[in-house]
Amino acid sequence: MDTQNPAVDLVLQSALLWSGMIKKADAQLSVHGISFSEYCILHRLAQAPQQRLSRIELANAVGLSASGVTRLLQPLEKMLLVEKEQNARDARVSLVKLSDSGQQIYRDAHQTFGFFASQFIAPLTSRQQETLAELLARL
Amino acid sequence: MDTQNPAVDLVLQSALLWSGMIKKADAQLSVHGISFSEYCILHRLAQAPQQRLSRIELANAVGLSASGVTRLLQPLEKMLLVEKEQNARDARVSLVKLSDSGQQIYRDAHQTFGFFASQFIAPLTSRQQETLAELLARL
DNA sequence: ATAATATACTTGCACAATCAAGCATCAATC
């Protein structure tokens, strides 16, 4: 892992690292019956003001396209982890709300993922973890 | 972007950041007619000893499955950017070699990507870029 | 009020990537 351009190496190294991370996370989360993307959705919803977000907000929050979110939500709705609601002010938006069972699944999955994430960054000291977070936040 | 578990936030933030990066890189590289994954393949080949790697080595280098590499190489072979060779010692392995035109395309794409990567990490000072690379290398 | 534009989705189609299964070849053991 070394060449002419250090910026290229840094970026390629990172892409490889995080694609591997997602695969491992997927494996861990599969015991809860959800994928990494689905976990991201639940996580954002759980953090949101009323456990409620529009599909577009969700798309931005998890880095997917609008259609990606539409399709990702279909199974979650069928599993009843998530409910569809309307926005009184704007009939275009279709709000997504975390259901009670959704919250339960999320709590379990969050513990699994939290443990995984901690292990993943464990090679760094707390100090280094902070530094990393700060540096990434600037990009 | 803030919750209970800093490890979770760090990891989710990173995943989002790098998935966005790949999309932007794809857009930049499209002027050369190749995707980010294809650029990664060409890049690894260009760096390799004889511009030659087995498909498995390639898969590990770019973080894809073996079948992913097989399918990714098909268009590259048709475009004649890459050639199939045999390994005298082991008839199972099918080596991939960067062709002359492949090198040409790679050089162009590499310039584009190098510029993009530099811009991408430009918000950090050189010192910070080094720190980031070191931290990521530990993960 | 009407028209023009923009936003929030959804759907059809295409493509990328995976896994599981299979084939060919090599390596190790008996």
Next chain:
DNA sequence: GATTGATGCTTGATTGTGCAAGTATATTAT
């Protein structure tokens, strides 16, 4: 030297995701 197991790769079926186009609603300009 035959069998057993591992490795390298390809193919079929499936899944995830995106883009382009379409619909419905909202907003802005006229």
